[in-house]
Amino acid sequence: MSISMAALKQLVPRTNTLWKPVVRCVSQSSHQKLLPEDYDYDGPHLVTQVPGPRSKMLLESLDTIQNTEAVQFFCDFKKSRGNWLVDADGNRLLDVYSQIASLPLGYNHPAIVSALADENNLSTFANRPALGVLPPVDFPDTLQKLLLVAPPGFSQVQTMACGTCANENAYKAVFFWYRARQRGSLIPTEEELESCMRHEAPGSPNLTILGFKGGFHGRTIGCASSSHAAPLHKVDLPVLDWPIAPFPVTKYPLDVYAQENRQEEERCLDKAFQLMQEYKNKGRPVAGVVVEPIQSEGGDRHASNSFFRQLRKIAKENESAFIVDEVQTGAGLTGKMWAHEYWGLEESPDIVTFSKKMVIGGLYFKEDFRPKGPFRIMNTWLGDPAKLVILEAVLSVIHQDRLIDNMTETGQVILQGLEKLQDKHAEVLSNARGRGAFCAVDFPNTLTRDKAVAALRNKGVQCAGCGARSLRIRPALIFQPHHARMFLDILEETTLEMKAPDA
Ligand SMILES: Cc1ncc(COP(=O)(O)O)c(C=O)c1O
Known part of the structure; x- marks a missing residue:
């Protein structure tokens, strides 16, 4: 399946001036099935506990080779379809996690399978x-084509293998840019070349x-030095002395608590x-500010649009680059590309990084962030054109099936459903929040949340x-x-069980 340039352009509104809401009609067709009949089911099907005996046996085997403490169960990807993940024991689960938020079209989508089967793509997969x-x-x-779905304001793109590489290289591009401005030249001096060694x-x-506190950008030394979501991401690493700003602890819904949230956001911006x-005074100037639009690993923490607009301004005033991590x-998923x-x-960000649902990692950046000299932003593969073939099929389906509208529509059902559940079961559920289908709800503590995930x-x-x-x-x-x-019904059933006296 190939996609026209005109169709790609429509995925991101081309505006670089003050944002105006893009009025989109919610697609009627999004109520229709988006996949063939045999890709959907009336519900989950369980034949064993999850993980079941086969998963446990495979886990034992894998554990002789590597650490498996994060492994949940083994998957049968051949049998998985659409939103349904089939595990090694034949259990069929409704997937609301999509491989750590990274599957754009679910399992074995026909458009991806046909791109893989297309002879014209053979040399791309073979080499x-x-x-x-x-x-x-x-x-x-x-x-x-990748640039046509870039956020407004970007003319440059660099592919990478994953989200961490995208961010680590975004930081490098920022440092090159910063030093080039300081020295007044893109070319390092002899003294610099010699002293760096x-x-x-x-x-x-x-x-x-x-x-920001609660932010997550990856697991290399630079990314870990800018990530503050969980101690296990950082412990034992000789991380760098980089500044950690507080991220607003907001109340939800954001608009209902706008006044209180504004004070908290101002505190964090100050x-x-x-x-x-x-x-700057310590002689360690901030060359770049990195932020997620919704702190994800850190616990789905949201701030207002105004917070981010002001942050962008502060970064500019300080002559720091503004990096938005959209990995x-x-x-x-949020209802916008x-x-x-x-x-x-x-003013648009200076760099936007991506990976996960984009199939390939990478960074969009402004021309000023283009380094001079070969091998400065580099690694052996720099991503993989095979992933770009898949991405093309994905973008085509996003466009044809109006999947971004589908996320707005489905997101409303999820969020309204979570809000109703938290009203009914306030002792267990709170803080329903989300943008598009990127939603979350809180449990009283880590233990009850983990119990709920297992249940x-x-x-x-x-x-x-998360968080x-x-x-x-x-x-x-x-x-x-x-x-x-379906998900909300099962969540309610789980919540009721957690409320039961002997739970
Ligand atoms: C916001 C964000 N940035 C960066 C990363 C790192 O991406 P990767 O795991 O592909 O290296 C993640 C991973 O979860 C992420 O959520």
């Missing part, structure tokens, strides 16, 4: 090139990236500004937590209102 030195002949055209200034400058001054929020489109920025799995819903006590909902873009209702 993984070193894209930075020997790209295939169609690579410039392919990247043009001893880890000394001016070649190894004392620059920093400001991250602190971010102060940290920028402090680090988890990008590609339509890019979650930061909601903010109405006067839901054994009732046929594959889901996961200390949140349940996160991250379905594929083909998740429809009838799936949402």
